[in-house]
């Protein structure tokens with residue numbers, strides 16, 4: 201079992217966490233015309249990188265979303281941050 | 294030297310101390326250029342090369358494998374072969390694969406140990422029985438030999454299951470495909486390798502593709518750990534590493550890579566002669582010819598390129614197995630491993646153009662592409678040789694995500710592989 205760091209609750213059992221998405225994708229502006237290509241890219245394309253990755257995760261216990269940095273090969277956790285950078289609680293890892 | 298496998302040759306070699314066998318394939322040096330390069334020496338890549346040479350007469354072909362052939366998922370899976378998928382497009386594709394498998398030992402002169410021992414997916418409630426009936430009807434319309442079993446029908450085929458009425462997941466019946474079963478994974482890989490090699494294909498191991506050379510929007514070759522190799526038609530069958538290749542060549546894929554785990558126990562006397570899956574427990578199991586219980590469950594929940602197991606899934610799967618067949622709780626585990634699988638949003642494969650001219654894909658099989666090795670190779674070979682889709686592969690084109698024409702087989706491939 202691995203411990204993942206929730207920026208709000210600290211290190212917790214990996215079973216309490218859920219992978220949500222790749223960060224940095226911008227939802228196309230739905231008030232204008234969107235091409236099928238742009239919409240499909242937004243919905244489906246993933247970087248799926250091998251090595252260091254940044255991902256949005258949810259800690260299911262406190263229901264907070266946050267950004268976790270980890271290595272997708274070694275599974276080492278490299279950091280975890282709240283989504284809103286303005287919050288003082290930076291990286292519990 | 295003996296090249297053909299037969300009872301007579303086996304007997305003869307037995308008398309001669311087995312010294313007359315020829316290696317099953319050569320280990321040639323890569324040539325500077327080929328007509329076609331296939332990246333990935335798993336089942337799909339080797340089958341692609343075999344059908345290119347066999348069906349299309351394209352023999353100046355290289356298969357490039359970064360490790361040893363079959364060292365990826367083709368040598369790590371739990372070998373379930375079946376075609377009981379829901380949508381007509383999938384049923385047609387997977388059933389062609391089962392039909393190719395049925396003739397493969399003879400065609401390749403290599404015993405792939407196809408054992409059509411049947412495969413059942415249990416239903417644990419009245420509601421699940423109704424859904425199972427709905428699915429069985431759809432499959433029968435698609436021409437698949439799927440049938441609905443009641444509790445007694447299940448008991449007849451697999452009496453060791455937990456039929457206790459007080460069980461956490463009582464058995465109400467099952468969906469059953471009689472032509473489903475298992476095959477020997479290494480034999481499928483080695484059989485296709487030997488078949489392709491005999492038709493002139495160069496199988497080049499320990500040759501990792503490190504870059505894809507794109508000139509004027511089309512592929513012209515690859516950079517590898519054994520030098521540059523040129524070809525203007527390239528097929529990519531690298532499973533869990535499909536996104537890594539996409540980054541090299543500059544296209545994007547709707548794929549997440551995950552670890553999928555499997556287990557094998559110490560050998561037992563024969564106790565189970567069919568494949569059983571329980572959606573409730575999240576576990577499926579069969580017994581190998583050596584007697585080991587071969588079992589597994591669902592995907593890991595964490596995207597990963599770490600090719601090894603971990604405890605949370607292990608607990609779910611083993612807990613599920615010991616509830617499904619209580620007497621198995623005494624059995625000792627022998628081995629436990631993982632493979633990196635390429636999962637698409639609709640759990641269906643991607644076959645066809647990549648977006649970079651000359652580079653074609655056979656990927657996205659996720660947790661269930663062992664059963665599809667013959668057909669995946671057949672389809673990729675067709676596109677590489679003719680430049681056009683085979684009718685059966687067209688619905689699986691990458692463009693389905695843009696057209697919104699997904700083929701959602703999540704139900705057929707969640708825990709069942």
Ligand SMILES: Cc1cc2nc3c(=O)[nH]c(=O)nc-3n(C[C@H](O)[C@H](O)[C@H](O)COP(=O)(O)OP(=O)(O)OC[C@H]3O[C@@H](n4cnc5c(N)ncnc54)[C@H](O)[C@@H]3O)c2cc1C
Nearest residue numbers: 333335336337359365366367370371373502632662663664
């Ligand atoms: C635990 C487990 C259980 C499974 N159970 C089943 C099952 O019961 N039934 C079923 O139908 N399917 C099952 N599957 C899925 C099945 O194993 C795969 O879908 C199938 O084997 C994929 O075959 P492939 O040839 O595409 O990939 P692989 O066999 O993985 O081959 C890809 C090859 O590409 C090579 N490669 C990658 N990158 C490069 C590079 N840059 N250069 C050169 N070579 C490269 C790799 O080394 C690898 O050998 C299971 C998978 C796992 C992991």
Ligand SMILES: [Zn+2]
Nearest residue numbers: 206209259262
């Ligand atoms: Zn938390």
